Amino acid sequence: MKTIRVILVAAALAAALPGAASAQRRGPDSLGADWRAQQDEARGGVQSGRLVPLSRVIEMIARRVPGRVLDAGLEGRNYRVRWATADGRRIDFIVDAETGQILSGG
Template structure:
């Protein structure tokens, strides 16, 4: 019985990293993001940051570019507002439009 449990544990350790890696497959590498911006397929982050700064003040905490399939891509941005609230934005990378906004 202990051997079977150990086998399942070992199998779980092998399969779990592969499963979690699949969730990251849609994230652009820095080079891919730069190429996409240079080719005009995505709005520069600086433009989006300027809009967020005008509306909320504050500064960017993190930003990532993701491929959502069918030629669609989005920026996921964490932002600290001027009054100290942390917010999360999902922004259409082609248009710069905010698609979703969550905050504290």
């Protein structure tokens, strides 16, 4: 009897998973609908020398405020870097993507 119950539970889970996965694909994108285009734009800007690499921006922030990056991306002409400080606060840094200058945050 226990074996049958395990098989039924496993079958129910297997049937539910594909539906859940497709529902997640149709749901809202937490990164925003145009995140891939932003990523491509940033990559092209860095390769052409027009934009400062995001990795350099993150290193600069880390030297200034101990912590870790939560999220980062290009928004217009600026990078937005969401940062978790070592003491648990969250800071949103706005950084000029062309110069690397921190415009706000911290």
